[in-house]
Amino acid sequence: MRTVAPRDGRRRVLLSTVSSDAHTWNLVFLQLLLEEMGHEVVNLGPCVSDRLLLDSMRRVRPDLLVVSTVNGHGRLDGARVIRKLRADPVAGDVPAVIGGKLGIDGDEGTAAARALVDAGFDAVFTDTADASSIGRLLGALPQRAAEGRAV
Numbered sequence: 001m002r003t004v005a006p007r008d009g010r011r012r013v014l015l016s017t018v019s020s021d022a023h024t025w026n027l028v029f030l031q032l033l034l035e036e037m038g039h040e041v042v043n044l045g046p047c048v049s050d051r052l053l054l055d056s057m058r059r060v061r062p063d064l065l066v067v068s069t070v071n072g073h074g075r076l077d078g079a080r081v082i083r084k085l086r087a088d089p090v091a092g093d094v095p096a097v098i099g100g101k102l103g104i105d106g107d108e109g110t111a112a113a114r115a116l117v118d119a120g121f122d123a124v125f126t127d128t129a130d131a132s133s134i135g136r137l138l139g140a141l142p143q144r145a146a147e148g149r150a151v
């Protein structure tokens, strides 16, 4: 395991989905978009268990957690995992956003967004959101200390 310090302006993003979600291209799209913006992305891939996400947050120590989910269960799975993350004494304060198709039958409006913010996300992007707005958000974030980060 090696420890790295990201270059200036570059942020480290942990990209994940929720445990039930097998969709992959949303993750690939977001990884490419964020890398094109110059950020470093650790992509956990599909069907990420809550345990793997929490362990990865401690290991990777990202500047931002981005959760992408499209299968319709993100509203429930996302709320569950962010509550666990917020209770974590090591990685619980890392900024976290979620986006995609958050509910079923187009049920992804204000109610789902409010529930996810109440559960602990800093921002919620519904399906019509411009994904590049994550870049503006990243630019405004302070870079976390690089010590102890592992890749």
Ligand code: B12
Pocket (backbone or CB within 6 Å): 020, 021, 022, 023, 024, 025, 026, 029, 030, 066, 067, 068, 069, 070, 071, 072, 073, 097, 098, 099, 100, 101, 102, 103, 104, 105, 106, 107, 125, 127, 129, 130, 131, 132, 134
């Ligand atoms: C391909 C696909 C599959 C493949 C996935 C293969 C793979 N390896 O990825 C397979 C066949 C496995 C599959 C399975 C299922 N699928 Co499917 N699938 C699709 C499909 C056709 C395309 C998804 C895709 O790849 N899009 C391309 C990527 C690049 O775009 P995207 O996913 O839309 O993501 C964009 C935005 O959402 C946004 N975004 C996403 N995340 C985030 C995060 C942030 C922070 C931000 C800012 C933006 C953002 O940015 C992305 C780029 O614009 C969609 C329908 C569609 N046309 O979208 C259905 C769809 C996502 N699937 C759906 C469903 C219901 C299922 C199943 C439950 C079906 C079933 N009964 O088995 C299962 C679920 C499996 C599981 N455990 O998750 C529904 C979800 C309904 C909902 N949310 O309301 C959809 C929308 C189809 C539909 N219209 O009903 N699926």
